[in-house]
Amino acid sequence: MHENKEIYISPFSTRYASKEMQEVFSEQFKFRTWRRLWIALARAEKALGLDITEEQIAQMEAFKDDVNYEVAEERERIVRHDVMSHVYAYGKQCPAAEPIIHLGATSCYVGDNTDIIILRKASEIILKKAAQVLKNLSDFAMEYKDMPCLAYTHLQPAQLTTVGKRAALWMYELSQDVLELEHRLDKLLLLGSKGTTGTQASFMELFDGDEEKIKKMETMIADEMGFPGVVPVSGQTYSRKVDAYFLSVLSGFAQSAYKFSNDMRILQSFEEMEEPFEKNQIGSSAMPYKRNPMRSERISALARYVIVDSLNPALTAGTQWFERTLDDSANKRVSIAEAFLAVDAILNIYINVTGGIVVYDKVVTRRVMEKLPFMATENILMQSVKKGGNRQELHERLRTHSHGAAAKVKLEGGASVCPQIRAITNASIPVMAHIGLTPQSINAFGGFKVQGKSEEAAKKLLEDAKAVEEAGAFAVVLECVPAKLAELISKSISIPTIGIGAGAGCDGQILVYQDMLGLFSDFTPKFVKKYANVGEMMTQAFRDYIADVQEGSFPAPEHTFAISEDVIKKLY
Numbered sequence: 001m002h003e004n005k006e007i008y009i010s011p012f013s014t015r016y017a018s019k020e021m022q023e024v025f026s027e028q029f030k031f032r033t034w035r036r037l038w039i040a041l042a043r044a045e046k047a048l049g050l051d052i053t054e055e056q057i058a059q060m061e062a063f064k065d066d067v068n069y070e071v072a073e074e075r076e077r078i079v080r081h082d083v084m085s086h087v088y089a090y091g092k093q094c095p096a097a098e099p100i101i102h103l104g105a106t107s108c109y110v111g112d113n114t115d116i117i118i119l120r121k122a123s124e125i126i127l128k129k130a131a132q133v134l135k136n137l138s139d140f141a142m143e144y145k146d147m148p149c150l151a152y153t154h155l156q157p158a159q160l161t162t163v164g165k166r167a168a169l170w171m172y173e174l175s176q177d178v179l180e181l182e183h184r185l186d187k188l189l190l191l192g193s194k195g196t197t198g199t200q201a202s203f204m205e206l207f208d209g210d211e212e213k214i215k216k217m218e219t220m221i222a223d224e225m226g227f228p229g230v231v232p233v234s235g236q237t238y239s240r241k242v243d244a245y246f247l248s249v250l251s252g253f254a255q256s257a258y259k260f261s262n263d264m265r266i267l268q269s270f271e272e273m274e275e276p277f278e279k280n281q282i283g284s285s286a287m288p289y290k291r292n293p294m295r296s297e298r299i300s301a302l303a304r305y306v307i308v309d310s311l312n313p314a315l316t317a318g319t320q321w322f323e324r325t326l327d328d329s330a331n332k333r334v335s336i337a338e339a340f341l342a343v344d345a346i347l348n349i350y351i352n353v354t355g356g357i358v359v360y361d362k363v364v365t366r367r368v369m370e371k372l373p374f375m376a377t378e379n380i381l382m383q384s385v386k387k388g389g390n391r392q393e394l395h396e397r398l399r400t401h402s403h404g405a406a407a408k409v410k411l412e413g414g415a416s417v418c419p420q421i422r423a424i425t426n427a428s429i430p431v432m433a434h435i436g437l438t439p440q441s442i443n444a445f446g447g448f449k450v451q452g453k454s455e456e457a458a459k460k461l462l463e464d465a466k467a468v469e470e471a472g473a474f475a476v477v478l479e480c481v482p483a484k485l486a487e488l489i490s491k492s493i494s495i496p497t498i499g500i501g502a503g504a505g506c507d508g509q510i511l512v513y514q515d516m517l518g519l520f521s522d523f524t525p526k527f528v529k530k531y532a533n534v535g536e537m538m539t540q541a542f543r544d545y546i547a548d549v550q551e552g553s554f555p556a557p558e559h560t561f562a563i564s565e566d567v568i569k570k571l572y
Contacts, residue, residue, distance in 0.1 A: 012341040016344075016348075017344045018125075018344055018348055021125055024122045024340075025340070029118070031067045032067060033110075033114040033117055033118075034110040034114060035060070035063070035064040035090060036225070037109065037114065037221075038060065038102060038105075038110065039061060039064060040224040041102075041104075041105060041109070041221060042060060042097070042103070043220070043224070044216075044217040044224075047220065048213045048217055048220075050103070050206060052100050052103075056094070056097035056100055059095075059097045060090070060101070063093040066093070067086075068092065068093055071089040071092055087101050087102045104193065104203050104206050105202075106194075106195060106196050108194075108237050112191040112237050112238050113190050113225070115336070116188065116190055116238065117225065118336075119188065119242070120185060120188055123184070123185055124185075125344065126181065126250075126253065126340070127182065129344070129347035129348065129350075129351060130177065130347060131178070132347075132351050133347060134171055134175060134178070137167050137170055137171045137354050141164040141167035141171065142164065143164070144163035145162055145163075145164030145165070146162060147162055147361065148160045148368055149161060149163050149272065149364045149368060150371060155266075157371045163359060170260045173255075174253070174256045174257075174260075176252070176256075180252060181246075181249045184245055184246055184249055189222075189227060189228065189229050189230055190218075190222050190230045190231070191230060191231060191234060191238040192221065193217065193221065193230075194235075195236070197235060197323040198233065198234045200214055235320075235323030236323055240317035240320055240328055241317045243316070243317065244317045246336075247309065247310040247312070247313050247314075250306055250339045250340065251306055251307050251310035253346070253347070254306035254342070254343060254346060257299050257350050258299065258300055258304070258307075260296075260350070261300045261303070261353075262296075262300060264296040264357075265293045265296050265297065268291075268296070271363050272359070272363050272364050273358065274291065274293075275294075275296055275353045275357065275358075276295070276355075276357075277291050277358075295349050296353060299346050299350060299353075302342045302345055305338075305342055306339055306342045306346070309339050312334075313331075313335060316331050316332065316335075411424070411431050411433055411473075412438035413435070413438065413464075414433070414460070414461070414464020414465070415468075417468075418467050419471075421472055421473055422472055425471070425472035426472075431473045431474065432475045432476070432477065433465075433468035433473040433475070433476040433477070434477040435461055435464045435468070435476060435479075435481075436451045436461060436477075436479040436481040437451050437481075438479070448480065450501075451479075461481065461485065462492060465489045466493060469493045469494065477497075477498045477499075478497050478498070478502040479502065480501045480525075481499075481503075482503070484505075486506055487503060488505075491505075498510055501526065511528065511529065512528075515530070516528075516529070516531050517531065517533075518530040518532060518533040520535060
């Protein structure tokens with residue numbers, strides 16, 4: 001943990017990126033790689049005939065990892081050049097080798113070749129972590145491959161898919177990113193030793209114009225650093241398009257993770273699935289009940305950063321002047337490192353989430369069942385066409401009926417709401433009317449009172465029933481209406497009547513299951529028949545449970561698991 005609280009510290013160092021990835025972009029890794037490159041250069045130059053001794057190379061080897069930072073930093077304050085400062089510091093440790101360190105090379109020999117090595121090393125970490133995500137998703141997909149769930153197009157329920165199939169979509173997109181990164185690594189080459197303008201002029205001088213020796217020298221350096229070769233042509237630097245290519249791939253990783261995280265956030269709001277939630281984790285400082293998808297939200301946030309950051313090397317590559325300019329340096333130091341650090345952080349979270357996704361199967365099933373009648377329309381359409389039906393005509397009929405069923409309305413009121421009933425039904429939305437005691441107007445009636453008992457009131461209810469039928473209602477609810485009046489109304493209209501406290505003369509009946517089972521004891525309407533007294537049973541059960549817990553009789557021995565006394569004794 002960083003102790004200095006008075007200066008800015010990148011959140012990538014304190015909150016997000018792994019130690020492994022931070023080490024790749026550390027000063028330590030960079031400067032040790034510089035020294036390995038200087039050793040590789042000296043070794044190749046010696047093998048090809050330059051006056052370099054084994055003692056000089058051995059001295060360089062002895063201090064390749066022991067970087068004397070204080071000397072380099074003090075020298076840089078004087079000369080204002082980082083590479084020459086480290087050449088100086090290395091020479092102080094290796095006095096015999098001092099004359100030949102960096103011989104024939106430019107700053108880009110160590111700077112750019114190191115950047116290429118860092119690109120490779122950081123990419124290997126990304127691939128390793130992506131492989132773990134794919135493993136997690138594969139396990140999850142196989143576990144839930146047979147669980148049906150709603151698929152969504154336009155974020156609206158569509159046909160069914162499976163929970164596992166959706167995971168396969170996430171896998172496929174991430175696998176494409178992996179393949180693209182592997183391709184870029186396969187094509188990655190060192191800059192080599194190209195000199196100040198890419199002509200290798202200094203090496204032509206050192207090797208007396210022997211081009212074959214110069215080519216051999218680059219091959220030897222590439223071999224020592226573990227690369228298949230060097231770029232065939234360059235200015236002083238390797239093409240900055242390489243950086244653009246790699247950040248484009250990282251943007252792809254971010255896009256795939258972004259898609260996953262958004263899907264998870266939506267599914268969590270549907271209560272179908274949930275990212276891992278730790279026992280003591282707090283979802284909201286103000287709303288204790290909340291279980292916010294914080295990990296997925298962080299993936300989304302970091303993904304946006306990477307996608308935007310990928311523009312930096314693209315703009316840098318397009319604005320390089322001739323053989324070299326230095327306006328790439330400051331941008332490159334930040335954009336490349338932070339893109340890798342951010343994707344590293346994204347994948348760390350991705351691994352965590354996919355390793356512990358919670359599926360609420362009952363919710364998934366309930367949501368499927370709610371929409372299942374509509375899901376069948378495609379099958380109905382196909383079967384009907386097979387039996388000789390017209391696909392277009394059948395599609396229109398199914399569309400009209402399904403939209404109507406999905407959008408049906410219950411409208412309270414009689415003649416006064418008939419204009420609304422007409423307007424709604426004209427829009428192909430079915431309306432069920434509701435007359436008598438209308439719950440939304442309960443206060444206007446002075447409470448739960450029977451409606452239609454006087455001649456005038458009874459006549460109005462009969463007229464209301466006829467009016468809503470004429471307006472287009474497909475059925476009418478009669479609530480708290482005298483039985484004989486309800487029977488008369490049912491005989492006077494052709495649409496079905498549904499009774500709630502309206503007698504047996506209606507076409508159908510409603511009895512709320514909470515009333516049927518006696519779950520509530522504070523108020524029981526006259527028309528309710530209790531088929532069970534579950535409320536009393538539940539209340540007594542709760543009381544018994546509380547009493548048992550308070551007196552310590554629950555859980556009893558029969559509700560617990562045993563362990564050997566010998567094991568317990570050994571723990572003391």
